[in-house]
Amino acid sequence: MTVRTRLLDPAVAQAMSALSGAAKKGLGDPALAELVMIRASQLNHCAFCLDMHLTLAREHGVSERQLGLLAAWEEAGDVFDERERAALALTEAVTVLTDGFVPDEVYEKAAEHFDEVRLAHLVALITAINNWNRVMVGRRIPPGGESCYRFSSHS
């Protein structure tokens, strides 16, 4: 497994960081943001993003139990609260668009737990991590390494 290319236009990287930064700030819940970004990275199989956000999640105090059960959150009882579950359901729907749309019930459940401004930023966060996943998987950037530090400064 070798890196395909490390090239990423600096203007693209800066705009992606600005997008992630704006989304996280507007959501205003760093621990939940990490759960969302890890779940999307699991679905998109992005090793780089998983490594980075597992590290950041621990820094933000997310429990090992939540991290371990995240891939099976729906079956995990009360390990995730209703707000987290609504955000994770939305994350999955917005990430897997190829199966068709974002169901009304998923959207409405999220809208019960997040006001419109926070919901717009949550959608932006899911979109932003999907963007990183594509850029990292497409170029086959391995977990860790120097670029990890560069991007983590935007957390």
Place this chain on the structure above:
Amino acid sequence: MTTTDDTKTEYAPETGPRLRWAQLAPDVYKAMIRLDAAARQGLDPTLCELVKIRASQINHCAFCLDMHTKDALAAGERVERIMQLSAWDESRHFYTERELAALELTEAVTVLTDGFVPDEVYEKAAQHFEEAELAQLISAIAVINAWNRFGVTARMTPGHYQAGQHK
């Protein structure tokens, strides 16, 4: 029965967007505009529109399809190349080898949930695009995927876009 009078046809009612995300999150919208402009730099606009239309088909984004098919037509793209795009693998002679490599890469980078971007797809693209251009193409595919996510989740209304409006 045939009719050419569109005013007499009863279409299903149009629904509005469910989330006005650009107004609710202006910093996010600004970053998206910047990102879109940055990812387009150095790429052939004709190729870009094909990539955007194909990704929007896969992600079922009606708003993005409305925009990019209109922009492609306005830029002189042939109708049949747009119409054949969802079956490009069976109508390869409509496209150049370079476009085909880009379309294959578009599908692989768009459908990550089925697992990774195959080596043969990446390598074929690398035969037609030099490294910096290929990195830019991956960014451009990621960005249309991002617009698709906003379009579908916010349920943005297709049909009102006019070619060139967002250039």
